[in-house]
Amino acid sequence: MAGKIREEDVTTVRERARIDEIVRETVTIKAAGGGSYKGLCPFHDERTPSFHVTPSKGLYHCFSCGEGGDVITFVRKIDALSFTEAVEKLAGKYGITLRYEEGSGSGSGQQGQRARLIEAHKVATAFYRTQLSSPDAAHARTFLTERGFDPESWELFGVGYSPAGWDGLRNELRGKGFTEEEMITAGLAVSGQRGAYDRFRDRVMWPIRDSSADTIGFGARKLTDADQGPKYLNTPETPIYRKS
Ligand SMILES: [Zn+2]
Numbered sequence: 001m002a003g004k005i006r007e008e009d010v011t012t013v014r015e016r017a018r019i020d021e022i023v024r025e026t027v028t029i030k031a032a033g034g035g036s037y038k039g040l041c042p043f044h045d046e047r048t049p050s051f052h053v054t055p056s057k058g059l060y061h062c063f064s065c066g067e068g069g070d071v072i073t074f075v076r077k078i079d080a081l082s083f084t085e086a087v088e089k090l091a092g093k094y095g096i097t098l099r100y101e102e103g104s105g106s107g108s109g110q111q112g113q114r115a116r117l118i119e120a121h122k123v124a125t126a127f128y129r130t131q132l133s134s135p136d137a138a139h140a141r142t143f144l145t146e147r148g149f150d151p152e153s154w155e156l157f158g159v160g161y162s163p164a165g166w167d168g169l170r171n172e173l174r175g176k177g178f179t180e181e182e183m184i185t186a187g188l189a190v191s192g193q194r195g196a197y198d199r200f201r202d203r204v205m206w207p208i209r210d211s212s213a214d215t216i217g218f219g220a221r222k223l224t225d226a227d228q229g230p231k232y233l234n235t236p237e238t239p240i241y242r243k244s
Helices: 007-016 019-024 071-079 083-094 113-131 135-146 151-157 168-175 180-185
Strands: 029-031 037-039 051-054 059-062 068-070 160-162 189-192 195-198 203-209 215-222 232-234
Touching (some): 007 083, 019 029, 019 037, 019 051, 071 083, 113 160, 113 168, 113 180, 113 203, 113 215, 168 180, 168 189, 168 195, 180 189, 180 195
Antiparallel strands (some): 037 051, 051 059, 059 068, 160 203, 203 215
16 A cells, blocks of 8 residues: 655645635634634534634634644545545545555555545445346335435436446456455455455445545445345445444
């Protein structure tokens, strides 16, 4: 895996990622004069806003509970990420290419783990959605329709279908250049004696998204009694999906 992100790239992320924009994804903030904003603190319960954001300084601070920091600190705290993951997430959002101090790659242009796992979930989401229209997914469509989910809402929620075979998604991901290790780390595949196989089979798939609307996992509902697994099977804990 990649090593430490180069300091100058961290600086670029800190400068380009607008703290007010990032904070607004989770907190409603209003102009508070002097170019700063305030809103209800996401880190403690309150009814009177004491959470301040100052874009000109790139900082936030809660005068009530004392939480504060820059845009990277905010993403780390709000999404429970490591420093590196938070920087990678922001870099992805603002189209900044990160370089790493050390690691197995060539150093330049290599993607961080988080970006790879998010990308794998994008491929999986598209794959499952396509599968939902296949002839083999008739029972999945019936299941959804009977519960009041029409095709329009499938689209809206990104609902899909994981085929019953053992290698549909694995082959799709492999075709897009993902290694078995990445599929397993992403929680999309399981390690077996003859290599990785699909974790989710013959299930209705609901994407689990983070605050940036990136899919980071799936909730999978079983469809037949022949399925010996649990009624709901979720993505296990992964580097991008933490169950609190
Ligand atoms: Zn607070």
